[in-house]
Amino acid sequence: MPVLTRLIPSPVVVDIRRGAMDDLAGLLADQRISSSGKLAIAISDGSGRALRERLAPVLPGADWYAVADGTIDSAVKLADGIKGTRYDAVVGLGGGKIIDVAKYAAARVGLPMVAVATNLSHDGLCSPVATLDNDNGRGSYGVPTPIAVVIDLDVIRQAPARYVRSGIGDAVSNISCVADWELAHEVNDEEIDGLAAAMARQAGEAVLRHPGGVGDDAFLKVLAEGLVLTGISMSVAGDSRPASGACHEINHAFDLLYPQRAASHGEQVGLGACFAMHLRGARQEALLMASTLRRHGLPVLPEEIGFTVDEFVRAVDYAPQTRPGRFTVLEHLSLSTDQIRDAYADYASTISS
16 A cells, blocks of 8 residues: 655754754754855844854854845845855845845755744744845745744844734734635635645644743744744645735735835734634634734734724725735625725724623
8 A cells, every 4th residue: 555645845953942043053064954164144234243243253154145125136136146155055144034035045046045033023934935025016936945944032032022923913813814725615615735724723823822921931932833833834835825814915905005104014914813803703713812912912903003994994905906816704705895894893892892
């Protein structure tokens, strides 16, 4: 009887603990990613300098590349700078923008990429996607999954708490995203990958139900693991479906309609996820999600991030246009603006009672 299985693209090592960054050179050597220490390390032009001063003595063979911003131009510039030198790997050392730039540049020059995250603001640190700004706004580019992920909890604690809160919103939103995927399967017979769905949902549930907070190492580790698992779930699925549903459509609408006023990604998707759960009739789940987000200092009403009810209604109405071909509860219900307004009034009353 044949044994059927599949290969899952995932990092060869995930190191999440206090002090992990100080052991970076040893980890890369032990995993045969870089025994020579010849690395191209991408850092931000500002906060990355302190990290360079800290790591340069233990990574004497590395070359350091300052990245100005999270644009496609910066990613191409990094790739061009790396060309012509024999490196073992590209290291993205910083937040989401630096990691995405490094992902794209590594893919462009055919080198493995190591993600060393300095904050937990979203689930992109281990995903097969690089999100970069371009002339038309923002684009998503397919890239290989990082070969290694290193998250030092001591470094995470030094980042502003709002970055951790953003990651909480992104992780918890998985629950709504998977519900949208299952709805698309039920209504349109869209193929669903059970393993990817399970990974994304359990990552969200672990963060949703953990009693700790942003100052708790145990909670930070669960959040970091959840974000890594979410990235791998996208690799398993072959696209962003397990972690992108109606909540992310609403987030994209905020970004496009109000580019100068948009809040963080995690704040917007968390709010969108609560509202989407309410729309699909999962009232208790929406209440639990709203309660958890509030406990962590995240918004659950548009007024809490500076938007009026009218602006929120407009964003929800526009949201399906941001992802043509994606079927979520928004496309399923196809609400008019008056119906969205009524649904929001019911939602606000429910979670505020």
